[in-house]
Amino acid sequence: xxxxxxxxxxxxxxxxxxxxxxxxxxxxxxxxxxxxxxxxxxxxxxxxxxxxxxxxxxxxxxxxxxxxxxxxxxxxxxxxxxxxxxxxxxxxxxxxxxxxxxxxxxxxxxxxxxxxxxxxxxxxxxxxxxxxxxxxxxxxxxxxxxxx
Numbered sequence: 812x813x814x815x816x817x818x819x820x821x822x823x824x825x826x827x828x829x830x831x832x833x834x835x836x837x838x839x840x841x842x843x844x845x846x847x848x849x850x851x852x853x854x855x856x857x858x859x860x861x862x863x864x865x866x867x868x869x870x871x872x873x874x875x876x877x878x879x880x881x882x883x884x885x886x887x888x889x890x891x892x893x894x895x896x897x898x899x900x901x902x903x904x905x906x907x908x909x910x911x912x913x914x915x916x917x918x919x920x921x922x923x924x925x926x927x928x929x930x931x932x933x934x935x936x937x938x939x940x941x942x943x944x945x946x947x948x949x950x951x952x953x954x955x956x957x958x959x
Contacts, residue, residue, distance in 0.1 A: 820934075860917040866940040868911040868924045875905060876932025883930065887911075890923045906934070917942070 819827070831842040872879060887894055895912040902908055913920050917940060928936030 860921070860940055860942060862917055863915065863943045864917045864920055864940045865943055866913040866920045866924065866938050868913055868927060868936070868938045869908065870928055870933050870936035871902065871906055871908045872930070872933045873905055874901075874907045879930060879932035883909075883927065886923070886927060886930075890919075893920060893923055913938075914943075 827839060827842060827846075830836075831839060834842065836842040836845075872883075874880065887897070893913045893915045895914055897909055897911040900908045900910075913923070920940060921938070924936070924938035927933065928938070
């Protein structure tokens with residue numbers, strides 16, 4: 812087993828400590844190992860998706876983080892084909908939340924979402940991906956309006 816040093820925000824460490832106490836962990840290392848394993852397992856399940864999908868990307872970020880807004884705008888402009896719409900919410904003096912609807916190849920959507928969530932200054936991020944089929948056009952149905 813290796814010993815490592817990591818930097819964790821005070822509020823996140825407080826949450827980890829509270830969870831450790833509530834679940835009966837003997838120390839921080841045990842809960843952090845279990846949380847890391849659970850996160851890696853979830854990541855493996857999430858990245859196994861293939862084909863076309865729609866997705867919801869939700870993230871909270873520090874709007875004052877150096878150049879973060881500029882970097883996010885550049886990322887979205889570079890992937891304009893994936894982003895359908897974004898809702899921006901001011902949570903408090905320091906934090907904003909954005910919710911973006913995405914559509915495209917699952918691998919491209921996952922890569923883009925992971926890139927956004929990994930940006931320095933993004934405090935929390937989650938993407939939910941929903942498969943939409945194999946890419947074949949849907950059968951036309953008559954129901955009074957068009958979807959092009």
